[in-house]
Amino acid sequence: MDVSILTLFPQIFQPLLKSSILNKAQKQGKLRVNLVDLRKFGIGGYWQVDDRVYGGGVGMILRVEPIAKAIAKLKIKKQKSKIILLDPQGKKFNQKTALRLAKEKYLVLICGKYEGVDERVRKIVDEEISIGDYVLSGGEIPAMAVVDAITRILPGVLEKEATQNESFSSAAIGRKKAILLEPPQYTRPEEFEGMKVPKILLSGNHQEIAKWRAQEALKKTKKLRPDLLN
Ligand code: SAM
Numbered sequence: 455m456d457v458s459i460l461t462l463f464p465q466i467f468q469p470l471l472k473s474s475i476l477n478k479a480q481k482q483g484k485l486r487v488n489l490v491d492l493r494k495f496g497i498g499g500y501w502q503v504d505d506r507v508y509g510g511g512v513g514m515i516l517r518v519e520p521i522a523k524a525i526a527k528l529k530i531k532k533q534k535s536k537i538i539l540l541d542p543q544g545k546k547f548n549q550k551t552a553l554r555l556a557k558e559k560y561l562v563l564i565c566g567k568y569e570g571v572d573e574r575v576r577k578i579v580d581e582e583i584s585i586g587d588y589v590l591s592g593g594e595i596p597a598m599a600v601v602d603a604i605t606r607i608l609p610g611v612l613e614k615e616a617t618q619n620e621s622f623s624s625a626a627i628g629r630k631k632a633i634l635l636e637p638p639q640y641t642r643p644e645e646f647e648g649m650k651v652p653k654i655l656l657s658g659n660h661q662e663i664a665k666w667r668a669q670e671a672l673k674k675t676k677k678l679r680p681d682l683l684n
Contacts, residue, residue, distance in 0.1 A: 455558065455608060456486045456532065459597050460524050461565040462503065464489035466594050476602060479611045487601070490528070492565075495520035504568055513569035521564060521575050528562055535560040537579045539571065540593035540600070544582030547596075549622035549633075551583070552603040563600060565593030619667075622682075627672060633682045637670035 459467065470476060471487055479485040496503045497519060504514040525537055536558045545551070555561060564571075564579065576582065585596040607617050617623065621636040640651040654666045675682055 455484065455556070455561065455604070456488065457561045457563065457601055458488040458490055458528050458535070459563045459565065459601075460490045460492050460521065461592075461594055461597070462492050462567050463565075463592065463594055464491050467598065470598055470602075475606050475611060479605045479608060482610065484608050484611055485601075485605050490524055492516075492520055492524060495523040495527075507569070511569075515569050516566055516571045516575070518572040518574045518578075521571070522578055525562065525564075525578060532560040535562045536581075537562045537564070538600075539564045539566065539575060539579040539582045540585070540596040541566060541570070541576075541582045542584050542587070542589050544584040546587075547583050547585050547600060547603070549603070552600070552607060555600070556604045556607050561604075563593070563597040565597050567592045625668070625671065627668075632672075632675075634671040635675045635679060635682070637667040637674065 461467070467487070467489055471480065476485065480487065492503055493501050497517065503516055503520045505517050507513070507515055529535060536555070538555075538561065540563060564575070583596070583600060585599050590596065606612055619625075619636065622633055624631050625634045626632075627634075638652075640655060644651050644656065652666070654662055657663070
């Protein structure tokens with residue numbers, strides 16, 4: 455997958471892209487990240503990217519032209535790019551969206567800044583994504599959250615089983631499918647301050663362990679996220 459990230463702060467991304475699974479996916483050739491400095495598409499001698507809001511009000515917003523120019527340039531090479539604006543007004547990001555976007559070949563993520571973007575930017579993107587009902591100061595953290603969530607489910611990046619049994623993956627309950635949280639997990643020691651690892655997990659009986667995990671996943675989901683079962 456090719457991901458282009460339009461941002462005024464390309465340097466922010468490097469430490470994360472050079473770590474852990476994101477680094478591995480790039481080395482495997484499964485992920486290519488193109489950091490596009492929006493400032494280079496700025497207007498005039500000062501490469502202006504922002505401006506005051508018509509009608510008055512505090513702060514500046516990103517102008518539409520630098521973003522439009524950057525998108526146009528990227529589209530010349532990759533016409534089938536899916537263009538996404540990170541924005542608190544967008545559709546809430548979840549695992550289902552990550553799975554859908556993981557099927558795309560080319561993604562373009564636009565990071566807003568300041569007080570947001572000129573409303574006309576919304577007309578030149580394919581969709582808007584929010585990572586939650588709160589306001590961050592820029593789209594860089596949301597963009598990284600999206601890239602990270604997508605990368606770990608790209609085929610071959612992690613072992614299939616690792617992502618199939620995770621929280622928010624679809625599991626069978628009898629004949630029905632449901633979205634569940636992951637069941638409880640333990641590692642050594644077998645006992646910590648009186649808290650013991652459930653005996654079944656030490657039994658070596660894989661069939662019974664699988665049954666226990668399915669029951670616990672359902673129990674946990676009912677308790678913590680009953681909304682997922684609706
Ligand atoms: N004034 C805007 C509003 O009230 O909707 C908020 C602008 S925010 C300070 C600046 C930028 O951060 C946004 O343009 C967006 O790119 C990014 N951003 C902030 N919160 C976000 C969220 N929850 N999800 C996705 N992007 C977000």
